[in-house]
Amino acid sequence: MTISEGFFLTTLYTTSIVIVGLVQGVLVKSFSLVIHFEDINSLQQLIEYNFRIINSFDIFHDDSSEIMKKLNERIENIYSDVSQLSVILKSKDLAYFERERDAKYYIEANFTNDEGRPLLHVVEECPISYFITYIVPLGSPYIKRINELIMEFSEAGLIEYWYSSMVENLIKGKTIHEHRVHFEKRRPFSMKDVEFSFFILYAGLTLSIIVFSLELSARYLKEKFLKITEQISIIW
Structure with a gap:
């Protein structure tokens, strides 16, 4: 091995090590770098992240706590023809107040990705906490019985069961409809869809036949040339 060859190999090895190190460094940085923020789980964090709030209910006006006052200052009235959840989905600094059960249902039914994860x-x-009441006429003779039935339904878990069943059936119905629409969009392949693939296959086979023929011709000419050369050598 000459000095120039050794220098070339050394340079090549060094360059390879540097390139491999750079690639590994980029991969490690890509996999270890946090590219998302942690989920907000408190009202204080909502204030610290400087989120704006869209809401049509005045729920903080009479509250004297400091956090509620700051939240009240961030409320904006944004009216849109689409769902408010669709509005905050397109923005990175918007929050929205909604009943917890309804919010989870809306998200699970309408705002999930292809893998079923919530967006x-x-x-x-x-x-704030509040109660939902049933309005009846003043002095109604059925108030006592209605209260008893509501209490029995609540203690037996029937209200929770009915609500969960309703939400589950609605989500299943929507999912089945989406799968059906997606399935209807599919159609079988026709000859026009695959004719380009056949053209490529035909071109490849034709090229292979030409190359194979040239190889046979070259081999035949080579053998013929060798025979002629041997005959000339014998004559001489």
């Missing part, structure tokens, strides 16, 4: 996050801390 929106529900904050664990709730700013």
Whole structure:
């Protein structure tokens, strides 16, 4: 091995090591770098991240706590023909107040990716609690019986069961409809769809036949040339 060859091989090895190190460094950085923020799970974090709030309910006006006052200052009235959840999905600094059950249902039914993961996050801390009531005429003779039935349904878990079943059936129905629409969009292949593939196959086979023929011709001419050369050598 000459000095120039050794220098060339040394340079080549060094360059290879540097390139491999750079590639590994980029891969390690790509896999170890956090490319998303942690989910917000408290109202204080919502304030710290400087989120704007779209809401049509005045739920913080009479609250004297400092957090609620700051939240009230961030409320904006944004009216749109589409769902408010669709609005905050397109923005990175918007939040929206919604009933927890309804929000989880809307997200699971309409705002999930292809893998079924939610595209929106529900904050664990709730700013306000309230009760849903049934309105009956004043002095109605059925108030006592209605209260008893509601209490029995609630203690037996029937209200929770009915709500969960309703949400589950709605989501299943929507999922089946989406799969059906997606299936209807599919259609079998026709000859026009695959004719280009056959053209490529035909061109490849033709080229292979030509190359094979040239190889046979070259071999035949080579053998013939060798025979002629041997005959000339014998004559001489």
